[in-house]
Amino acid sequence: MKPNIVLYKSLPDDLRARLDEHCRVTEVNDLSPETLAAHASAFSEAEGILGSGGKVDADFLQHMPKLRVASTVSVGYDNFDVAALNDNGVLLMHTPTVLTETVADTMMALVLSSARRVVEMAERVKAGEWQKSIAPDWYGVDVHHKKLGILGMGRIGLALAQRAHLGFGMPILYNARKQHPEAEQRFDAQYCDLDTLLAESDFLCISLPLTAQTHHLIGREQLAKMKKSAVLINAGRGPVVDEQALIAALKDGTIHGAGLDVFEQEPLPVSSELLQLRNVVALPHIGSATHETRYGMAKDAVDNLIAALSGKVEKNCVNPR
Numbered sequence: 001m002k003p004n005i006v007l008y009k010s011l012p013d014d015l016r017a018r019l020d021e022h023c024r025v026t027e028v029n030d031l032s033p034e035t036l037a038a039h040a041s042a043f044s045e046a047e048g049i050l051g052s053g054g055k056v057d058a059d060f061l062q063h064m065p066k067l068r069v070a071s072t073v074s075v076g077y078d079n080f081d082v083a084a085l086n087d088n089g090v091l092l093m094h095t096p097t098v099l100t101e102t103v104a105d106t107m108m109a110l111v112l113s114s115a116r117r118v119v120e121m122a123e124r125v126k127a128g129e130w131q132k133s134i135a136p137d138w139y140g141v142d143v144h145h146k147k148l149g150i151l152g153m154g155r156i157g158l159a160l161a162q163r164a165h166l167g168f169g170m171p172i173l174y175n176a177r178k179q180h181p182e183a184e185q186r187f188d189a190q191y192c193d194l195d196t197l198l199a200e201s202d203f204l205c206i207s208l209p210l211t212a213q214t215h216h217l218i219g220r221e222q223l224a225k226m227k228k229s230a231v232l233i234n235a236g237r238g239p240v241v242d243e244q245a246l247i248a249a250l251k252d253g254t255i256h257g258a259g260l261d262v263f264e265q266e267p268l269p270v271s272s273e274l275l276q277l278r279n280v281v282a283l284p285h286i287g288s289a290t291h292e293t294r295y296g297m298a299k300d301a302v303d304n305l306i307a308a309l310s311g312k313v314e315k316n317c318v319n320p321r
């Protein structure tokens, strides 16, 4: 008999058909308490879930006594309580490889748009403000050959180092839990402690997952150690940076600017002070949001779920037994 699953994200037709071949699917909008209440029997029968977003903790798992596999359409899994999944014997599958290059592209786009004020300048042209040749108060700063600091040298950090070093001639510094020989050999990346990374980077690029250890890792004290001319780029998870401290640093000139794809609260409320600041480029968490990559992530998530439900876990598992 096919296993029951709950799908909480709409899939392209061909992927949905593949899922239907292997599973009995109940599709719902999300994993909110309202949805859980409205579809209580589907959740209580489900052996698998597939989607993105929502919060899966011990409370949630009480409603899913048969759950064996959770497959998230993301690389990040900070919305899952992995200890609670382990206690309940649930495997967590994610999509760590397919989005690497696309997220690195997004980070480079944030570096370039922050330094060269791309978004602001394009808006000025559209607003009819380009009347004569531009004055120095419209100039940006160079990207090429500046120091790029990477906090968190995982797959995405490595792909960013490749772009920045080979494409833009940027020296690479990095800090991570452990040294990364490949980054050092291929892109001449230099490992340093966090204080050195903060003090020396012209662009501080954060590519860390959110964990208890990385929550508010960058706060007032750390921002104060950065160069006044430095730009902070965050495309990992918002809460790695203390957003109130960042706003203060951007307002009082502690640092020069920020390019942000992730925020403490998403969607970013329109009332956020970040949106008042000229030196901020804010994107709506589009790190992996291309047609090709989002399709690839959905496909990997479907394959991951089917493989794990049939007991064949070879890759993409957060908590293999």
Ligand code: GLV
Residues within 6 Å of the ligand: 073, 074, 075, 076, 077, 099, 287, 288
């Ligand atoms: C996106 O933020 C992801 O975790 O895939």
Ligand code: GLV
Residues within 6 Å of the ligand: 152, 153, 154, 175, 176, 177, 178, 207, 208, 209
């Ligand atoms: C993250 O990639 C780390 O190693 O710190």
